Amino acid sequence: MTVRPLIGVSTYLEAGTRWGVWELDAALLPAGYPRLVQRAGGLAAMLPPDAPERAADAVERLDGLVIAGGPDVDPSRYDAERSPRTGPPAPERDAWELALIEAALTAGVPVLGICRGMQLLNVALGGTLVQHMDGHAEVVGVFGSHPVKPVPGTLYAGIVPEETSVPTYHHQAVERLGTGLVPSAHAEDGTVEAIELPPSEGWVLGVQWHPEMGKDLRVMRALVRAAA
Numbered sequence: 001m002t003v004r005p006l007i008g009v010s011t012y013l014e015a016g017t018r019w020g021v022w023e024l025d026a027a028l029l030p031a032g033y034p035r036l037v038q039r040a041g042g043l044a045a046m047l048p049p050d051a052p053e054r055a056a057d058a059v060e061r062l063d064g065l066v067i068a069g070g071p072d073v074d075p076s077r078y079d080a081e082r083s084p085r086t087g088p089p090a091p092e093r094d095a096w097e098l099a100l101i102e103a104a105l106t107a108g109v110p111v112l113g114i115c116r117g118m119q120l121l122n123v124a125l126g127g128t129l130v131q132h133m134d135g136h137a138e139v140v141g142v143f144g145s146h147p148v149k150p151v152p153g154t155l156y157a158g159i160v161p162e163e164t165s166v167p168t169y170h171h172q173a174v175e176r177l178g179t180g181l182v183p184s185a186h187a188e189d190g191t192v193e194a195i196e197l198p199p200s201e202g203w204v205l206g207v208q209w210h211p212e213m214g215k216d217l218r219v220m221r222a223l224v225r226a227a228a
Contacts, residue, residue: 005063005227007042009033010097010117012070013049032212033068033114040220042227047100049092055099056107064110064227067097067117069210072172078128085132085171098124110203110226112219115170118206122195125178132171133191143167143213148193154184155205156194159222166193166209166216173208 009029017026027048034044047058059065074089075082077098097117101124104111113121119129145165150157174192177183180201185194187208197204203226211219 004041004043005224006045006061007037007064007066007224007227008045008047008058008062008100009037009066010068010093010100011046011048013092029068030212032210033066036212036217036220037066037224040217040224042220042224047096049096052095052099055096056103059100059103059107059109062104062109062227064223065100065104065112066223067101067111067113067120069115069117069170071116072131073116073120073123073129075129075131078123080128080131083131094120105202105204108202110223111205112223113206114212115208115210118195118208119172119174121204121206122174122178122181125181127178127181128175130173130175133173134171143169143210146187148185148187148209150194151182151184151186154182154194155196155199155203156184156207156219159218160216164216166207166211167213168209170208 011027011029014028015025016023027046029046037044071090072087074091074094075086077094097120101121145167147163147165149163150160174195180197181195183192184196187193193208195206207219
């Protein structure tokens with residue numbers, strides 16, 4: 001029997017969430033993330049925010065890690081002043097996910113960062129972010145799409161060799177790349193749409209878009225294969 005790789009996915013922690021007659025704090029994750037892991041051949045495990053010192057123990061039990069999309073990274077994490085256009089901070093989630101990334105990089109566990117996850121990967125390695133840009137989230141609460149072009153010779157180009165249209169919803173982007181990271185895809189306006197570490201550093205990829213909102217399984221399948 002084939003053993004499916006266990007892929008951990010980071011989650012939101014939201015106060016006062018309502019369902020049915022209940023209003024309670026909840027660990028939440030849009031269903032597109034675990035469904036994408038499952039469709040790509042993996043087993044999905046939710047990783048709600050926890051004490052950062054427990055991240056290594058969590059990662060030790062995983063075959064692969066996904067840092068999911070979500071709120072803006074606190075600009076203090078990359079020594080920047082907060083822009084008026086930057087959303088409210090999520091300190092527990094920032095601390096937990098940064099610890100997960102550090103633990104995964106140390107242990108050689110494959111990592112995929114999605115949207116915020118890509119941005120946080122960049123920050124974890126010393127990079128900075130553009131705190132607001134227009135044109136990549138056209139209607140509030142509605143995913144758009146635009147083409148991204150792979151950089152030849154990169155990990156991402158080996159997974160998706162052609163220019164392709166991707167589901168997108170973001171207003172921040174990579175500014176200065178973190179140590180060791182290279183861009184592996186761009187939007188038509190030059191925005192860095194994917195980043196990665198060289199193969200010698202393990203399987204580490206971040207994408208600015210939301211593959212969980214589309215039908216293309218190739219990026220997640222590549223993570224699952226690397227985790228197997």
